[in-house]
Amino acid sequence: MEMIQIVGLGLLATVLILVVREQKPMFAFLLAAFTGIFIFLYLIGKIEIVITVLEDLAVRSGIPSIYLKTILKIIGIAYIAEFGAQIVRDAGQESIASKIEFAGKIFILVMAVPIISVIVETVIGLLPNGS
Amino acid sequence: MVAWLSDWLRDIIAVILLAVLVELLLPNKSMQRYARLVVGLFILLTILSPILKLLQSDVSSKLDAGMQQWSESQMTSKTGMASLAEIQQNAEQMSEKRSLEAAKLMQRTLEASIRSELIERTKATVDSVDVGLKWVMLSGKQTPYIGNVTVNLKAAEQKGELSKEGKTVDDVLPVIVEVEMGQIGGNEGMQQSSGSEMDSSREERLDGNWTGADGALTAAISSLIVQGWGVDANQIVVRQPLEQKTSR
Numbered sequence: 001m002e003m004i005q006i007v008g009l010g011l012l013a014t015v016l017i018l019v020v021r022e023q024k025p026m027f028a029f030l031l032a033a034f035t036g037i038f039i040f041l042y043l044i045g046k047i048e049i050v051i052t053v054l055e056d057l058a059v060r061s062g063i064p065s066i067y068l069k070t071i072l073k074i075i076g077i078a079y080i081a082e083f084g085a086q087i088v089r090d091a092g093q094e095s096i097a098s099k100i101e102f103a104g105k106i107f108i109l110v111m112a113v114p115i116i117s118v119i120v121e122t123v124i125g126l127l128p129n130g131s
Numbered sequence: 132m133v134a135w136l137s138d139w140l141r142d143i144i145a146v147i148l149l150a151v152l153v154e155l156l157l158p159n160k161s162m163q164r165y166a167r168l169v170v171g172l173f174i175l176l177t178i179l180s181p182i183l184k185l186l187q188s189d190v191s192s193k194l195d196a197g198m199q200q201w202s203e204s205q206m207t208s209k210t211g212m213a214s215l216a217e218i219q220q221n222a223e224q225m226s227e228k229r230s231l232e233a234a235k236l237m238q239r240t241l242e243a244s245i246r247s248e249l250i251e252r253t254k255a256t257v258d259s260v261d262v263g264l265k266w267v268m269l270s271g272k273q274t275p276y277i278g279n280v281t282v283n284l285k286a287a288e289q290k291g292e293l294s295k296e297g298k299t300v301d302d303v304l305p306v307i308v309e310v311e312m313g314q315i316g317g318n319e320g321m322q323q324s325s326g327s328e329m330d331s332s333r334e335e336r337l338d339g340n341w342t343g344a345d346g347a348l349t350a351a352i353s354s355l356i357v358q359g360w361g362v363d364a365n366q367i368v369v370r371q372p373l374e375q376k377t378s379r
Contacts, residue, residue, distance in 0.1 A: 047156070050156060054149060054153075057145060057148060057149060060145075061141055062142065062145075063142060063177075066194050066195055067146065067173050070169065070198065071149060071169075071170065071173070074165075074169055074170075075156050075166075078157050078158055078162040079158055082158040082162060101162075108165040108166060108169060109168070109169075112168060112169045114193075114194055114196075115169070116172060118183075118194055118197075119176065122179060122186060126182070
């Protein structure tokens with residue numbers, strides 16, 4: 001039923017936006033943005049369930065908690081960046097949207113820095129020492 | 132050996148499952164590439180974990196430290212938005228300051244009005260009036276009221292004497308001013324003290340370089356103040372500079 005609600009909301013918003021766009025493009029954009037925010041916030045609650053499952057899996061299998069934390073951060077960054085970028089893209093600012101996505105990518109890569117450094121150190125340690 | 136192997140395999144399987152779930156959760160393709168890199172590094176780390184254990188024992192602590200540093204730099208780079216508590220605290224401080232200013236203004240106005248009233252009604256030679264404010268909690272607010280009133284009279288007689296002597300006027304006048312200022316400053320500190328010391332401060336306001344004015348004048352002045360401003364008669368002091376000090 002929730003799926004029907006969301007689709008209905010989306011269709012309603014689309015029709016309204018099509019009607020309003022002729023007269024006031026500004027309000028059409030605002031309507032689109034708020035519909036997006038509403039659906040996003042609605043779905044965040046659902047994502048929580050998936051995350052709980054992930055946490056459960058991680059705890060039971062004994063993965064270091066730092067792995068899970070990093071992965072959750074990556075998911076969060078990806079979602080927020082994507083959301084912001086799409087709203088901006090709707091407003092027609094393609095360049096700013098791509099910058100937001102770029103920032104998201106950079107932050108995800110920064111997450112990888114400690115892991116990469118540990119692996120590199122290990123590999124260097126594995127190599128025979130000079131001789 | 133078998134237990135260790137099964138542990139290792141279980142770790143790898145769990146991380147790979149996690150990776151698959153993460154890929155499902157990610158919103159779009161372009162993000163997926165980057166996330167896949169990080170998750171792949173995690174899988175690599177898990178597979179390498181026996182070797183890592185063999186070479187160096189503190190991999191996880193190193194990872195922890197690295198992540199900590201990262202998240203700390205995140206935290207500090209966030210520009211400080213004042214929290215609600217801070218804002219409320221600031222507001223309290225500001226309103227306190229404002230009420231203090233208002234009280235000071237009230238004090239000055241009161242002093243001026245009492246002085247002019249006294250001069251007009253009693254024809255006394257009033258030099259200055261000090262009003263000490265006290266604070267009381269009224270419906271959760273600090274509200275000032277008049278705690279005590281000190282009326283400083285001019286040393287009326289000395290004027291006539293000193294003007295006859297001529298030369299000594301120059302020597303004496305600065306001394307009067309100095310004594311008065313010091314005493315007033317001290318009294319202000321006294322008047323801010325708590326109500327329990329009120330009687331002692333009343334005594335102190337009369338000692339030293341000051342003496343009480345004559346009875347009739349004091350009674351007239353204090354009755355005027357009691358009528359006009361509703362101050363307790365015990366808290367009113369009328370005084371004038373001592374003759375000995377000034378004629379020295």
